[in-house]
Amino acid sequence: MLKELLDIINSIRKNSGKQPLENISETTNLREDLGFDSFDLAELEVNIEDRFGIDVFEKDIPISVSDILKKLGR
Amino acid sequence: MQNKTTKNVLLSGASKGLGLCICGKLLKSGYRVYAISRTLSGHLRELGEAHKGRLFFKEVDLSDPIGAANAVFKGDFIPRAFPLDAFVSNAAQSYEDIVSNIDEAKLEGMFKVNVFSPMLLTKYAIRNMLLNRRPGSIVHISSICAHTGYKGLSMYAATKGAIESFSIGTAREWGRRGIRSNTVSPGFMEIGMATSLSDEDADKIRRRNSLKKAADPESVADTVAFLISDGASSITGQNVCVDCGSR
Structure with a gap:
């Protein structure tokens, strides 16, 4: 799942000219650690929905990777 | 086998009037059109037969914004991974009366069709473009009455003013992802909603513009086709009046 x-x-990150990361953890903060802005987060949202069939941003915006995993039920 | 270079356009209100004209223009220009409307008209069916494999239709009721967005984007009509290149929001309804007679239920119904549904469809069109990394184009059909004012059309004009502001914001917000948004404001046309005008009122409107004639729907459709084309790649956040010089 993390992979x-x-x-x-x-x-x-590649699409916005940033270097790839080697790994993330449950405590990774989407804005502070990944450097994502609202538009990167929107792109994250639609890609997660496409991959897992769940809109993890529907009710509130996740702060960390852990928040996403919880919404995906993992 | 679909031609991957053919661009995909979602068009609302495609069954009649200006929407039918835009649909015909886009098909002739080589686009693949995903047309939505309350009903499938005979004219639209004929267009589909003349352009086999490039016109797809779904009955959608825009008076239910969430239901409409789900019908278009949450099923197999336009699946998430199917790349959308443009959304042309043309469907609208007109509730005509003078301001002192405003009926709240009719007002709310018109805002659902003319404002809320186009906004929600834009939301999912942008999400589709983001997922598929398409520099998409959005065109909302507005109306010259949002700029000049006409007796009996204040509430209708307010819906168009709202969508023009929404389009400007969309353009500013999503330009960074290559997504453009523009509006087209047709003047009085001798089709669709304008046919409810009396001959006297229609003549009065014609006499107010520079060219002294009704706006040609083909000219409006050409403008829409241009705005979604690569030729308009530097145009966003604009409103184009196709109104025979009404201002």
Whole structure:
């Protein structure tokens, strides 16, 4: 699961000219550690929805990787 | 086998009037059109037969914004991974009366069709473009009455003013992802909603513009086709009046 999330995150980082990350953890903060802004987060949202069939941003915006995993039920 | 270079356009209100004209223009220009409307008209069916494999239709009721967005984007009509290149929001309804007679239920119904549904469809169109990394184009059909004012059309004009502001914000917000948003404001046309006008009122409106004639729907459709084309790649956040010089 973390590997799949990392692939999505790196694809978004690549799209905005950022270097890929080697790993993420449950405590990784989406804005502070990944450097994601609202538009990167929107891209993360639609890619997670496409991959897992769940809109993890529907009710509130996740802060960390852990928040995403919880919404995905993992 | 679908041609991967053919661009995909979602078009609302495609069954009649200006929407039918835009649909015909886009098909002739080589686009693949995903048309939505309350009902499938005979004219639209004929267009589909003349352009086999490039026109797809779904009955959608825009008076239910969430239901409409789900019908278009949450099923197999436009699946998430199917890349959308453009959304042309044309469907609208007109509730005409003078301001002192405003009926709240009719007002709310019109805002659902003319504002809330186009906004929600734009939301999912942008999400589709983001997922598929498409520099998409959005065109909302507004109306010249949002700029000039006409007796009996204040509430209708307010819906168009709202969508023009929404389009400007969308353009500013999503330009960074290559997504453009523009509006087209047709003047009085001798089709669709304008046919409910009396001959006297229609003549009065014609006399107010520079060219002294009704706006040609083909000219409006050409403008829409241009705005979603690569030729308009530097145009966003704009409103184009196709109104024979009404201001």
